[in-house]
Amino acid sequence: MFNKTLSVEELNGYIHSIFLAEEMLLGVTVFGEVSGFKASGPHAYFTLKGANAAISCNLFQYKRTHVPKDGDSILVKGSPDYYIKTGKLSFNVTSVQPVGIGQLHIELEELKKKLAAEGLFDPAHKVSVPRFPKEVCVITSQTGAVIRDIYRTIRNVNQTLNIHVYNVRVQGIGAEKEIADALRKTDGMYDVIIVARGGGSFEDLAPFNTELVARAIYDCETPVISAVGHETDFTLSDLAADARAATPTAAAHLVGYNEGEYIASVFSLMSNAAISLEKILTDNQNRFLSWSKSFLAYGDKLLEKYHSRFRLKTAAFINASKFFLSKKESFLDKRLSLYAGCNPIGYLQKGYMGISKNGRRVLSVGDLAINDDITIRAKDGEVLAVVKEIKYEV
């Protein structure tokens, strides 16, 4: 016990030194709940509460460590510190660590960041889910509502696509390994794979938040739909999958289609093809028509050219013929008149008479003898006579 009266400074200084000297209290870890968290500049202050106790905490340069919020259960590491100026005891926190669910969430966030950095959630890596799958694989528990919901939802619209169920445990220790194995085994065998699980607590969904499952989904070449939990649950499998369905039923809606839809798509494409083909046909026809038009026009021109030449030629020929004929005609006329002049009938007409003996013309008196029978031809008849006398001209 001190004998003298102490100043406040002396008292507080002494208390301060006691805390500094107590090695048991240096660098201790304390568990408690955060209350009254308040940041001020680079530092933060809060109260760490136990069930029946509380202590003020100083968190200097608070951003260096995990930043808690009110209500969080945390582990703080640090040392108690007695502040001389105010005489208040507080706990100087050097690091904060979340515990329980909080811790799991933190770890999940970190894993998510790591996988995202690796490109596991990269949209460029995703493939589109087929609109008309024929073989659908569902990786889920074979018992329970999930497979029944998926089956019913698909069969409501589609009676022909095949559903293949791969039974796995969807929660509990080791479930993630079963799911990842199933993904590897079914990859490449079906048109689409659905990884499904119904709603559950954060811990129930844990297998779908593992690196193992996320990587197995990422590695699948077959399109994978992740349908885990409810609308509000987002798992790593959702992020790694090619498509996320809010619920297993939603996944069934994604893959189920009415067969008529498919046939309609086929018909619509074929009718487009038919229209295009018809256009090609028309184009060809038009090309042929315009070609034949120009060909005919060319033919006409050619014909016209020859025609006019032909006309000229024929005209010339006709003229020549006419000329020739006219010449021939006059020549003929002349000849004919000449011939006409030679006709003995002409002489008879003029009053001359012709004498013949035994059918032969008598040209000289020497042809005749006394008592020869002769025929005298006149213009109006014949005379039969006998030669009585012959006189020669000297």
Add this chain to the structure above:
Amino acid sequence: MKFEEILDELETISSTLERGDLSLEEGIDLYNKGLDLSKQAVTMLREGKGKITLLSDELGKLAENAFEVDDND
């Protein structure tokens, strides 16, 4: 060939025809190919039985077993 692949092929055929830079013979050939594919698709669709099976891993190979969905509430 899968439904999806047939549809893709038909899409290619349709758009190739639409471009229109084909001869008539090529166009008709392509259209006939499309016709065959669509017949194939419709046949495949009709052949689908709509089964549901339970897969099991038998020595590294997937086996299909009968599976009944409990469809009662």
